[in-house]
Amino acid sequence: MTDSTASRIERLREQIREHDRRYYIEAAAVISDLDYDRLLEELRQLETAHPELITPESPTQRVGDAAVDELTSVRHVRPMLSMDNTYSEGDLAAWAARTAKQLGSDEPIEWVLELKIDGVAVSLAYDDGRLAQGATRGSGLVGDDITHTLRTVGGVPLQLSLASPPPRLDVRGEVYMTNSDLVRLNEKQAAEGLPAFANTRNVAAGSIRLLDPKLAAARPLRFFCHGLGDAGGLPIHSQTDLFAWAVSVGLPVAPWSQAFPSIEALIEYGREQIEALHELDFEVDGFVVKVNSFQQQRRLGSTSKSPRWAIAWKFEKYEATTTLARIRVQVGRGGTVTPVADLEPVQLAGTTVSRASLHNADEVARKDVRVGDVLVVEKAGKVIPHVVRVEKHLRTKRLTKWSPPTECPECHTPLVRDPEGVYIRCPNMHCPARQRERIKFFASRGAMEIEGLGEKLVEQLVETGLVRDYADLYRLTSNDLLPLERDGA
Ligand SMILES: [Zn+2]
Numbered sequence: 001m002t003d004s005t006a007s008r009i010e011r012l013r014e015q016i017r018e019h020d021r022r023y024y025i026e027a028a029a030v031i032s033d034l035d036y037d038r039l040l041e042e043l044r045q046l047e048t049a050h051p052e053l054i055t056p057e058s059p060t061q062r063v064g065d066a067a068v069d070e071l072t073s074v075r076h077v078r079p080m081l082s083m084d085n086t087y088s089e090g091d092l093a094a095w096a097a098r099t100a101k102q103l104g105s106d107e108p109i110e111w112v113l114e115l116k117i118d119g120v121a122v123s124l125a126y127d128d129g130r131l132a133q134g135a136t137r138g139s140g141l142v143g144d145d146i147t148h149t150l151r152t153v154g155g156v157p158l159q160l161s162l163a164s165p166p167p168r169l170d171v172r173g174e175v176y177m178t179n180s181d182l183v184r185l186n187e188k189q190a191a192e193g194l195p196a197f198a199n200t201r202n203v204a205a206g207s208i209r210l211l212d213p214k215l216a217a218a219r220p221l222r223f224f225c226h227g228l229g230d231a232g233g234l235p236i237h238s239q240t241d242l243f244a245w246a247v248s249v250g251l252p253v254a255p256w257s258q259a260f261p262s263i264e265a266l267i268e269y270g271r272e273q274i275e276a277l278h279e280l281d282f283e284v285d286g287f288v289v290k291v292n293s294f295q296q297q298r299r300l301g302s303t304s305k306s307p308r309w310a311i312a313w314k315f316e317k318y319e320a321t322t323t324l325a326r327i328r329v330q331v332g333r334g335g336t337v338t339p340v341a342d343l344e345p346v347q348l349a350g351t352t353v354s355r356a357s358l359h360n361a362d363e364v365a366r367k368d369v370r371v372g373d374v375l376v377v378e379k380a381g382k383v384i385p386h387v388v389r390v391e392k393h394l395r396t397k398r399l400t401k402w403s404p405p406t407e408c409p410e411c412h413t414p415l416v417r418d419p420e421g422v423y424i425r426c427p428n429m430h431c432p433a434r435q436r437e438r439i440k441f442f443a444s445r446g447a448m449e450i451e452g453l454g455e456k457l458v459e460q461l462v463e464t465g466l467v468r469d470y471a472d473l474y475r476l477t478s479n480d481l482l483p484l485e486r487d488g489a
Pocket of ligand 1: 331408409410411412413426427428431432433434
C-alpha cells in the first residue's frame with residue numbers, strides 16, 4: 001500500500017459525502033446515479049484490496065453484514081418528550097400568550113414554525129462526530145437500538161462534517177419516506193408478487209425496526225433533523241442556529257422553517273402554507289411551533305410529558321375514504337389543464353364530496369392514482385378536498401396507470417408543457433373551454449355580478465356560439481336566450 005492509496009480512499013469518501021449532502025440537503029444532484037455508483041465502486045475495490053483501511057464511517061459500510069437477533073433497549077440521554085397538540089388558531093394564540101406571560105411580559109420572543117413530518121421520531125448519537133448509536137423514541141425514556149437500520153437511511157451522515165466535534169452529540173429527527181419513493185417501492189413489491197405498503201409512515205416505522213440491515217437498505221428512507229437532545233457545548237443558541245448548523249455538518253432539515261417576531265405573523269404564514277402543502281413530496285400532519293431561543297426554552301422547561309416551549313399545531317383535517325370513478329381533465333381560463341378526481345360521493349365535514357383536486361399530472365404520477373382505486377380524500381381548512389393517498393393495499397385487480405392527455409379535451413389542440421415542467425396547457429387562445437372559464441370568472445367575481453348567469457347557462461352560451469367573449473354578453477337579447485334550456489342555470 002502507498003500513501004497515495006490512502007489519500008485516494010479519503011478523497012473518494014469526501015466526494016461521496018459531498019454528493020450525499022447535495023442530494024439530500026440541497027435536493028440538487030450534480031452527478032448522475034451512474035457516476036455516483038462509479039465513485040462508490042472504485043472506493044469498494046480499493047477497500048477490498050486494502051481491508052486495513054476500512055473504517056465504519058466509510059460510505060461503503062452503510063449496510064453492515066449481519067442481521068441482529070433482536071432489538072435491544074437504549075436509555076435516552078435526555079428523555080424524548082412528546083408534544084401537546086392544538087387544532088385551532090385561537091388555542092395556539094392562547095398558548096403563545098401563556099408562554100409569553102411565563103417569560104415575563106416585556107421580553108421579546110421569536111416563534112419558529114416548522115413542518116410536522118408524518119414520520120417516525122428517532123435519536124442519533126454522534127461520538128466524536130461519528131454515528132455511534134441510533135434509537136427509536138420508545139417510551140420516551142427507553143427506546144430500541146436501531147443503529148444497524150439507521151445507518152442505511154439516506155441523509156443520515158455516518159460522519160458529521162465538523163472540524164472539532166464534541167465527544168457526544170444527541171441529534172433528534174424524523175425518519176420518513178417520500179410519496180414518489182413509496183410508489184417506486186410498491187412497483188417493486190408488485191413485480192415480486194408482494195403486497196403493497198399502505199402509506200409512507202407505516203413503511204418507515206416498519207423498516208427501521210427490521211433486524212436485517214440489508215432489507216432496511218432496500219427501503220428508500222430519509223431523515224430530517226429537528227432538534228438536539230444536548231448541544232454538546234456547541235455555539236448553537238436557537239432553533240434557527242440549529243438549522244444552519246445542521247445543514248453545515250451534513251444533516252438535512254425540513255423546508256419552510258421560519259422565525260417570526262409575533263405569533264400573529266406566524267399564524268398568517270402557516271395559513272398560507274397549508275394551501276401549498278400538496279407541493280411537498282412527503283406527508284405532513286401539521287406544524288410545530290417553538291420558542292426560538294434555547295435560553296428561553298430552558299427557562300420554560302417541561303411538564304412531565306411535554307416541553308412548554310413547543311406545541312404541535314395540527315390541521316383541522318377531515319378525511320374520508322371513497323372510490324375514484326374517473327379522472328377528468330379540466331381546462332382553466334389560462335389554458336392550464338388540470339386533472340380532477342370524480343369520486344363516489346362521500347360525506348366529509350358535513351357536505352357531500354364528489355370531486356377532489358389532483359393538482360397536476362406529476363402529482364397523479366407521484367401518488368400513483370388509478371381509476372378504481374380506493375382513495376383517502378381530505379379537506380383541510382377552506383381548501384377544496386384533495387387526494388391524500390391511495391389505499392394501495394386495497395388494490396385488488398390490476399388497474400391501468402393514468403397518463404395525461406396529449407391534446408386538449410375540448411379543442412384537440414396538442415398540449416404543451418410549461419417551462420417549469422409541472423403544468424400542461426392548451427395553447428389555443430380561442431379554445432371554447434378557455435372562453436367559457438373566462439366568462440364564468442368574469443360573471444362570478446370579476447367587475448360585476450351578473451344575475452342569473454350561472455355555470456350551465458355560460459356553457460350553453462359558449463356551446464351555441466352565442467358568446468365568445470365578455471363583450472358578447474351585452475349584445476344578447478331575450479330572444480337569444482329563449483331557446484336555451486333554463487334548468488338550474
Ligand atoms: Zn383547448
